[in-house]
Amino acid sequence: MESAHRILTPTLESWEWQLRGLCRGMPSEVFFTAEHDKGQRRLDHEKSAKQICRACPVLLECRRYAVEAAEPYGIWGATTPQERRSLGRESGPAVKPAS
Numbered sequence: 824m825e826s827a828h829r830i831l832t833p834t835l836e837s838w839e840w841q842l843r844g845l846c847r848g849m850p851s852e853v854f855f856t857a858e859h860d861k862g863q864r865r866l867d868h869e870k871s872a873k874q875i876c877r878a879c880p881v882l883l884e885c886r887r888y889a890v891e892a893a894e895p896y897g898i899w900g901a902t903t904p905q906e907r908r909s910l911g912r913e914s915g916p917a918v919k920p921a922s
Contacts, residue, residue, distance in 0.1 A: 833922035839885040845875055855897040869903055886910075 841847065846854060854863050854872045876882055876898060886900025890910045902910065 840881040840888075841879050844885060845879040849875075851897075854899075869898060870897035873901040 841912075853875070856868045859867055876885070879885065882900055884900075886902055888894075889899030890907045891904065893911065894907065895904055897904075899907070
């Protein structure tokens with residue numbers, strides 16, 4: 824896994840993929856659930872966000888970033904925080920498909 828310094832380097836090459844994301848310009852609420860959202864409501868919200876991610880041309884770059892940076896909130900690369908923690912513990916690349 825790369826160091827945090829490498830992940831957060833503010834260079835065009837490091838962040839250029841974000842310019843091509845389908846989420847660009849969408850309200851952040853689409854990808855971040857409210858604290859009070861629980862149960863089926865939360866699952867439906869996450870499912871909706873993941874559907875957008877799965878059609879995104881930078882899905883793998885986004886997921887890789889989120890796993891390596893240990894993003895604690897929101898849907899990134901069609902994964903929840905719990906799914907990213909699991910991917911981070913697995914051996915191999917952090918770009919495996921998520922459900």
